[in-house]
Amino acid sequence: MALEHALLVSLSEREGSGYELARRFDRSIGFFWAATHQQIYRVLRRMEEAGWVTHTDVAQEGRPDKKVYRVADAGRAELTRWLAEPVEPTMLRDELGVKLRGASLGDLDAVRREVERHRDEHAARLAAYQAIQRRDFPKPSTLSGRELHQYLVLRGGIRAEQSFTDWCDEVLQALRSEGPR
Amino acid sequence: MALEHALLVSLSEREGSGYELARRFDRSIGFFWAATHQQIYRVLRRMEEAGWVTHTDVAQEGRPDKKVYRVADAGRAELTRWLAEPVEPTMLRDELGVKLRGASLGDLDAVRREVERHRDEHAARLAAYQAIQRRDFPKPSTLSGRELHQYLVLRGGIRAEQSFTDWCDEVLQALRSEGPR
């Protein structure tokens, strides 16, 4: 599974506590691989058992102690191993498709509103990603290494949200001719 | 969850056994919502307990008996209920993104090959979907109702695979300038 490896990547860039990782996920990797704090805590513990990471307790004033994790040698080895190993290409998996397929068995107008809602949500994400692109990667052609890879992942997010938004528009357009509105 | 409802949609179109549903999923809904026979059997039993479907045992010659499921009133009600209820828009979730983000921590060339593999796989799916479109929906503008909805779902698959393929190409292009090849 990839969460372990996503955490290894994130911790390789910078050490951090479970909580910090959860917040980092919320605002960057998490756009492309979401994870709750619960899942992260559990996986970190499992990874420590496996010797992939180690932690040191850090006392703080005015706030709870935290466990700062860093990648161990075994973790680095595991990450390179996994990077070289093939993984299965993902399948599209979106409930909206199921709803649309069943639209004629229910309230068509409700499905229409649902598609609109999804379009808006995906369009909003698209705008957010594009803002990140403008802010963090104004000159893509100058990038290389880690920065280039980060940029390319962001590009993936942009393309995905763009195409989803376009699809919703196509659906709405096509449904407009159907039934009363 | 959507598997129940995907099964309700499929069974509304035509009754069938768990096995048949698994095969139907393999070649149509499954392009957009994959499910193993195991999962399907389990869910069908749960659905029967809930009164959403009923089954009749059908004896066959030369092959095992089968349980043919059909949608009950409660199932139809549940489906319409679910169709009107909002669901959360999906997040992008692809391990390839994690790999790319960590590419500089491992063998860049292996990641490159991996991206190529995924590109080929997605391009193949794209071609398959486009073949279905050409065969089953030569004149989209004439469609309405269930057929239109099926077509639109297929369009979603085509757009998703197209944009993923394009993204892989962009990545490969960008990585070409990096490191030895």
Next chain:
DNA sequence: AGGTGCAGTGCAACCAGTTGCATAGATACG
């Protein structure tokens, strides 16, 4: 004669992820 594959259902164990809740001090809002 023997292996593969299809049709058909199913159990058991496991893995990944979600949800709800608990704790506890600090700070900020109204």
Next chain:
DNA sequence: CGTATCTATGCAACTGGTTGCACTGCACCT
């Protein structure tokens, strides 16, 4: 002053899905 939010970690229960295996009998290939 009280409520909400942030930092920080965690347990317990549950849901959804995967993997490996088992059994039956027919058809097809070599």
